[in-house]
Amino acid sequence: MKGFEENTSATEPMLGRRSLLKLGMAGTAAALASAVPVPASASANVRDDGFGVVFHDDFPQDISPDYKRFDQSQTMFNRHAREGVPYYKAIWDDSRPGFSGSDYAMNKASATLYHRKQGIPDYSMDTVYVPNELSLPTPYKFPDAATAHAQIKRVARHFGANVVGITRRDERWDYSHVLKPNSVSETLPWDEAYPDFKPKTVVVLGWEMEYEALATAPSQIADATAFNAYSGLTYVTMHLARYFNYMGYKAVPAVNGTGLNVPYAMAAGLGESNRMGMLQNYHYGTRLRVARVYTDLELDEYYDKPVTFGIESFCANCLHCADNCPSKSISRDDRPSMYTAEDVKDKPYINPGVRKWHLDGEKCHAYWIESGTSCGTCLATCPYNKPNFWHHRLIDRVNTVLPGPLHKLMAEMDLWHGYGNMFDEKAPAVFWDPKGRSYNGLMKDY
Amino acid sequence: MSGLAIFTGVEVMFYWLGVLSLACVQGLVWLRWKLQSSWISLVVLAAGMGTMLFAAAWAISSILEKEPQSASMSMMVIMLPGLVLATLGGRLAWK
Ligand code: SF4
Ligand code: SF4
Numbered sequence: 038m039k040g041f042e043e044n045t046s047a048t049e050p051m052l053g054r055r056s057l058l059k060l061g062m063a064g065t066a067a068a069l070a071s072a073v074p075v076p077a078s079a080s081a082n083v084r085d086d087g088f089g090v091v092f093h094d095d096f097p098q099d100i101s102p103d104y105k106r107f108d109q110s111q112t113m114f115n116r117h118a119r120e121g122v123p124y125y126k127a128i129w130d131d132s133r134p135g136f137s138g139s140d141y142a143m144n145k146a147s148a149t150l151y152h153r154k155q156g157i158p159d160y161s162m163d164t165v166y167v168p169n170e171l172s173l174p175t176p177y178k179f180p181d182a183a184t185a186h187a188q189i190k191r192v193a194r195h196f197g198a199n200v201v202g203i204t205r206r207d208e209r210w211d212y213s214h215v216l217k218p219n220s221v222s223e224t225l226p227w228d229e230a231y232p233d234f235k236p237k238t239v240v241v242l243g244w245e246m247e248y249e250a251l252a253t254a255p256s257q258i259a260d261a262t263a264f265n266a267y268s269g270l271t272y273v274t275m276h277l278a279r280y281f282n283y284m285g286y287k288a289v290p291a292v293n294g295t296g297l298n299v300p301y302a303m304a305a306g307l308g309e310s311n312r313m314g315m316l317q318n319y320h321y322g323t324r325l326r327v328a329r330v331y332t333d334l335e336l337d338e339y340y341d342k343p344v345t346f347g348i349e350s351f352c353a354n355c356l357h358c359a360d361n362c363p364s365k366s367i368s369r370d371d372r373p374s375m376y377t378a379e380d381v382k383d384k385p386y387i388n389p390g391v392r393k394w395h396l397d398g399e400k401c402h403a404y405w406i407e408s409g410t411s412c413g414t415c416l417a418t419c420p421y422n423k424p425n426f427w428h429h430r431l432i433d434r435v436n437t438v439l440p441g442p443l444h445k446l447m448a449e450m451d452l453w454h455g456y457g458n459m460f461d462e463k464a465p466a467v468f469w470d471p472k473g474r475s476y477n478g479l480m481k482d483y
Numbered sequence: 484m485s486g487l488a489i490f491t492g493v494e495v496m497f498y499w500l501g502v503l504s505l506a507c508v509q510g511l512v513w514l515r516w517k518l519q520s521s522w523i524s525l526v527v528l529a530a531g532m533g534t535m536l537f538a539a540a541w542a543i544s545s546i547l548e549k550e551p552q553s554a555s556m557s558m559m560v561i562m563l564p565g566l567v568l569a570t571l572g573g574r575l576a577w578k
Contacts, residue, residue, distance in 0.1 A: 424548060427493065
């Protein structure tokens with residue numbers, strides 16, 4: 038135990054059978070009492086979506102006529118700071134639940150953005166984050182690879198990631214050369230850009246875009262959800278990189294820099310490649326943005342394996358994205374193809390050598406400039422892009438086992454059911470509707 | 484109940500569909516017990532009622548999702564075949 042007083046054992050009170058019985062009777066009485074409707078008084082409205090919630094015209098606590106505004110310097114923390122009383126020193130003790138080196142690192146890393154204003158240096162993407170004086174003195178060893186997977190994923194979800202996969206670093210998916218900071222032409226070979234960093238593990242993270250926002254594509258609202266996802270991923274990757282730092286490891290957070298997201302995401306089991314050449318996630322479909330954190334922590338075993346769930350067959354029978362693409366950038370080929378260097382000699386922005394459907398990025402970007410948006414029509418129209426409802430999850434599962442020709446029918450049915458309509462001028466109103474999609478029935482503002 | 488900010492719309496829907504499912508099962512047991520309906524007729528009736536319940540679940544979910552076209556399609560594509568099956572099974576079972 039580091040920096041913590043011994044003998045602070047907490048004995049839990051034990052409940053006898055008699056006490057449990059009393060507790061049960063008290064609970065029943067309380068439940069009955071709370072089930073009695075609260076009458077609405079003349080001065081208070083009972084909310085129509087939740088009994089017992091009362092609106093007040095005035096602040097609901099008594100305020101003295103002598104009340105004065107408070108001086109910030111008198112807050113307890115500021116007074117203690119002046120008196121030299123330390124804030125507190127976080128501790129770790131691997132023998133104590135909730136205090137392991139991993140728990141400690143998660144706690145310290147969680148303050149990354151918050152503490153920036155308190156003099157901790159600025160961070161950016163694609164740079165090596167290193168352990169500091171608050172990191173564990175010796176790198177933390179997880180009890181085993183399975184625990185490491187579980188805890189790293191839990192920490193990433195704690196920071197806001199919707200999906201997480203862990204895979205070995207694979208140089209094939211890293212850029213051969215990376216751009217120097219603030220340059221669009223000057224590059225360094227990967228190993229020279231990160232001379233003292235030998236990553237072993239890559240954590241791949243996904244952040245969901247909002248369904249209603251993406252449905253408005255192409256629009257400023259759809260762009261907002263894409264950029265919000267990137268900001269979210271910036272947050273997650275920075276904080277996760279610091280988590281590795283506090284455990285004693287180096288890490289590089291990367292949203293779109295250092296390497297390729299889609300193959301890393303596929304290697305980490307987060308989905309399959311689709312007709313757009315993008316990631317089709319088993320849960321969010323196309324509605325996901327992806328980022329990575331590289332670290333020199335090496336695991337004994339890597340459990341996340343690449344997955345396929347019928348996307349190639351479905352895409353072969355569905356052309357919704359290609360049909361709706363305003364710039365015709367998406368391949369209409371029946372099957373994915375393996376481009377050679379010769380095939381892409383006029384398109385250096387396409388990397389040949391992998392069998393896939395290739396998207397013409399230059400044509401796509403031309404439409405972005407023309408429309409004043411980053412488009413996203415293809416992402417929004419995909420039948421796999423659905424809100425989180427049981428019947429969509431059911432159809433996704435059914436599609437994994439259906440034979441190819443039935444995928445054509447399923448793609449058609451999606452249109453007949455009213456999905457996938459793009460350039461829909463009514464979609465922004467759905468996004469701005471204060472009640473939103475009412476599936477959870479709990480959407481009223483609190 | 485969703486109006487009370489306790490259960491979600493989908494939770495309330497599945498609760499009532501559960502109640503309806505139980506009523507359907509009781510109906511089937513009653514048909515077999517009191518009218519000695521044939522097993523085949525009961526299977527057809529159960530398939531029809533199950534399909535109708537599924538269509539109702541789909542339609543209600545689509546409405547909650549603000550996709551009315553999906554709700555109408557479920558009525559035509561799922562509810563109607565379910566109704567045909569249930570009518571057929573019911574006529575066979577009701578001797
Ligand atoms: S973003 Fe728009 S222009 Fe680009 S491929 Fe998708 S649909 Fe086409
Ligand atoms: S719209 Fe259809 S073809 Fe395009 S990615 Fe989605 S499933 Fe595949």
